[in-house]
Structure formats: C-alpha cells, structure tokens
Amino acid sequence: YGIVTRYQGRITxxxxxxxxxxxxxxxPKRTGEEVVTEEHDELLQGAGEFVLVVEDQQSVRRFVTSxxxxxxxxxxxxxxxxxxxxxxxxxxxxxxxVISDVVMPGMDGxxxxxxxxxxxxxxxxxxxxxxxxxxxxxxxxxTELLEKxxxxxxxxxxxxxxxxxxx
Numbered sequence: 364y365g366i367v368t369r370y371q372g373r374i375t376x377x378x379x380x381x382x383x384x385x386x387x388x389x390x391p392k393r394t395g396e397e398v399v400t401e402e403h404d405e406l407l408q409g410a411g412e413f414v415l416v417v418e419d420q421q422s423v424r425r426f427v428t429s430x431x432x433x434x435x436x437x438x439x440x441x442x443x444x445x446x447x448x449x450x451x452x453x454x455x456x457x458x459x460x461v462i463s464d465v466v467m468p469g470m471d472g473x474x475x476x477x478x479x480x481x482x483x484x485x486x487x488x489x490x491x492x493x494x495x496x497x498x499x500x501x502x503x504x505x506t507e508l509l510e511k512x513x514x515x516x517x518x519x520x521x522x523x524x525x526x527x528x529x530x
Contacts, residue, residue, distance in 0.1 A: 365494030371390075373389050408519075409431065412459040415439050415450055415454075416462050417441045417461060418440070418491070419442055421442070423464070427491075447461065460489065460522065461476075463489075463491070465491070465508070475488075490506060490507065493511035
C-alpha cells in the first residue's frame with residue numbers, strides 16, 4: 364500500500380463471502396520515454412568497509428547483502444535489532460556502518476539507531492523503509508533514510524554518502 368500510494372496509485376478490493384477477494388492496483392500512466400541508467404562507476408565501489416545489515420524480511424536482507432558484497436563491502440547480517448546488538452558487542456571495532464529497516468518486530472530501527480549512537484558513536488547508520496510509519500520525528504533531521512524500493516546504484520550511492528559524510 365505504501366509503495367502504491369507513493370506513486371499516486373490506488374488499490375480497490377472486491378470481496379464476496381465464500382468466494383474470495385480481488386485486489387486491483389491502479390498506477391498512473393507514464394508519458395514519454397523514461398531512461399533508466401545504472402551507475403557502474405568505480406566511485407560507487409566499496410573499499411572493504413564493514414557493513415551490518417539489519418532487516419527482518421529475508422529477501423530484502425539478501426538483496427542488500429548481495430549488492431554490497433558484489434561491490435566491495437564486507438557484510439554481516441541480522442534478522443532483528445536484538446541480534447544486531449549482539450553482533451555489535453562482539454565486532455564493534457570492525458563495523459563501519461549499520462543499515463537497518465525502520466519497521467521491525469520488537470525494537471524498531473529508530474530505537475536501534477539511538478542505541479548504536481549512544482554505545483558506538485563512531486558507527487554510521489542508514490535507515491531503510493517502505494513506510495516509516497511515523498517513527499521518524501521532525502527532530503531526526505540528521506537521520507539518513509532510504510525509501511524502498513531502491514536500485515543497487517541508489518543503495519550504493521547512499522551508502523557511499525553516509526560513509527563519506529557521516530550520519
């Protein structure tokens with residue numbers, strides 16, 4: 364729903380008791396020719412930086428982990444914030460950055476970011492979410508948020524920016 368409404372679409376539902384439901388997704392028609400370019404530039408390559416990916420959806424966790432590894436980053440992953448904190452206790456001296464989903468069961472990404480900044484102020488954090496669900500407050504202006512869906516090149520560009528500029 365979050366992705367559809369972000370692109371000015373809508374969803375309708377027709378439901379008949381005992382027969383099932385039909386969901387119809389309407390997206391606006393694109394006019395003109397859209398040029399999709401993926402940057403395959405050395406500038407987006409990592410230099411062995413260590414990234415911890417925290418994401419409860421296995422498919423997203425695999426996508427982000429694979430994209431980063433393919434482009435020169437060392438990567439660990441965790442399925443939730445509790446496991447991420449356990450990894451950080453053991454490997455905080457090695458980890459340069461944490462990429463965390465915002466909406467997760469248990470501790471959310473915003474709380475995880477807060478704990479990381481208190482315990483490990485040198486570790487940078489990038490939050491990702493398809494629908495931040497109001498968990499980012501206006502005073503979180505310094506929070507880096509990457510909205511889903513995103514391409515590999517957009518992910519790499521944001522990771523590079525956060526590592527270079529800090530968060």
